[in-house]
Amino acid sequence: MRAIVLTQYGGPEVLSISQVPDPEPGPGQALVRVRATSLNRADVLQRMGRYPEPDPKPTHEILGLDIAGEVAESPSGTFRPGDRVMALVAGGGYAEYAVVPERTLLPVPHGWSYEQAAAFPEVFYTAYDALTQIQVGVGDVVLVHAAASGVGSSAVQLLSAMGAQAMGTVGTAEKAARVLTLGAVRAIDYHQEDFVAVCREFTGGLGVDGILDLVGASYFERNLQVLARQGRQIVVGTVGGARATVALDLLLGKRLTVIGTSLRSRPPEEKMALAQAVKRHVWPLCDTGRIAPVIDRVYPWAEARDAHRRMESNLNIGKIVLSIS
Numbered sequence: 001m002r003a004i005v006l007t008q009y010g011g012p013e014v015l016s017i018s019q020v021p022d023p024e025p026g027p028g029q030a031l032v033r034v035r036a037t038s039l040n041r042a043d044v045l046q047r048m049g050r051y052p053e054p055d056p057k058p059t060h061e062i063l064g065l066d067i068a069g070e071v072a073e074s075p076s077g078t079f080r081p082g083d084r085v086m087a088l089v090a091g092g093g094y095a096e097y098a099v100v101p102e103r104t105l106l107p108v109p110h111g112w113s114y115e116q117a118a119a120f121p122e123v124f125y126t127a128y129d130a131l132t133q134i135q136v137g138v139g140d141v142v143l144v145h146a147a148a149s150g151v152g153s154s155a156v157q158l159l160s161a162m163g164a165q166a167m168g169t170v171g172t173a174e175k176a177a178r179v180l181t182l183g184a185v186r187a188i189d190y191h192q193e194d195f196v197a198v199c200r201e202f203t204g205g206l207g208v209d210g211i212l213d214l215v216g217a218s219y220f221e222r223n224l225q226v227l228a229r230q231g232r233q234i235v236v237g238t239v240g241g242a243r244a245t246v247a248l249d250l251l252l253g254k255r256l257t258v259i260g261t262s263l264r265s266r267p268p269e270e271k272m273a274l275a276q277a278v279k280r281h282v283w284p285l286c287d288t289g290r291i292a293p294v295i296d297r298v299y300p301w302a303e304a305r306d307a308h309r310r311m312e313s314n315l316n317i318g319k320i321v322l323s324i325s
């Protein structure tokens with residue numbers, strides 16, 4: 001098969017399509033003919049050599065955490081050849097074929113293209129899991145940083161569907177407008193406004209109930225300032241740095257909860273459980289059209305270098321997809 005194999009780390013120019021042996025499904029796995037995959041920030045870091053694949057490492061290092069396509073082989077008979085599926089994978093998405101544990105496969109929602117389906121797993125699993133961990137309830141005010149990103153745009157939609165109030169920080173007016181269309185009650189362009197002041201004003205001085213933070217160190221101190229008493233914060237990403245100073249007096253005084261999370265390093269059983277939870281709670285919202293991934297652009301996979309450049313320049317709103325023809 002053809003795949004984008006990392007043979008060296010570096011800039012987008014290291015990405016090119018080459019020939020590798022077809023993967024073979026093991027026990028409990030299906031072989032999927034991949035029709036589309038999508039970019040995640042992790043791909044950019046992995047390409048640079050800053051985000052190694054978890055063990056066991058494959059023979060060929062192939063980027064890509066999302067796949068959508070049709071089942072080619074299902075040795076257990078759970079799926080029929082041709083079934084339209086999508087899945088979160090630990091790597092190997094930028095390829096014509098991928099092997100996937102069958103329990104992590106979800107059917108492609110009604111009416112979705114493969115490009116839409118490939119934009120779903122990593123960001124919606126991450127957002128759903130993070131919002132579950134901070135126990136978001138109806139009416140809660142939740143601040144989402146980098147709200148126009150892949151994960152952020154998914155979180156905003158989920159919060160709106162859950163009856164919570166999403167506020168979102170973004171870097172441009174265009175992103176602010178888009179986040180509002182996704183259901184946010186307030187978008188904050190951080191070049192124009194201070195999110196602490198805006199959130200305090202919005203909540204009548206109480207602060208926000210939760211924060212889904214995709215930025216990290218540069219926001220950490222201000223996050224603690226803006227959380228309400230017993231507020232919960234989950235740190236999901238560190239695009240703004242990974243080393244922060246913690247104001248323990250705020251943490252103690254307001255009885256705050258701060259959680260860190262990572263999806264990729266989890267054992268397969270936990271990923272299967274998450275896939276099943278998403279199938280139960282989120283997939284029906286997709287099937288009825290209440291929720292849909294935000295597609296920024298679709299590139300043919302031969303143009304993966306341009307796709308990576310776009311993400312690295314922070315230009316994307318939602319997901320960048322690679323179509324595997």
Ligand SMILES: NC(=O)c1ccc[n+]([C@@H]2O[C@H](COP(=O)([O-])OP(=O)(O)OC[C@H]3O[C@@H](n4cnc5c(N)ncnc54)[C@H](OP(=O)(O)O)[C@@H]3O)[C@@H](O)[C@H]2O)c1
Nearest residue numbers: 040041146149150151170171237238239240261262263314
């Ligand atoms: N823990 C996990 O399991 C997990 C899973 C998935 C993703 N993640 C992490 O979640 C984050 C988002 O991933 P994604 O794929 O959705 O990203 P993405 O679509 O590439 O969006 C990232 C956005 O972050 C904003 N940003 C970049 N640098 C920033 C900075 N220094 N300060 C403030 N904002 C900045 C930019 O938007 P603006 O123009 O609005 O600033 C950028 O477009 C990444 O850090 C990723 O590694 C973690």
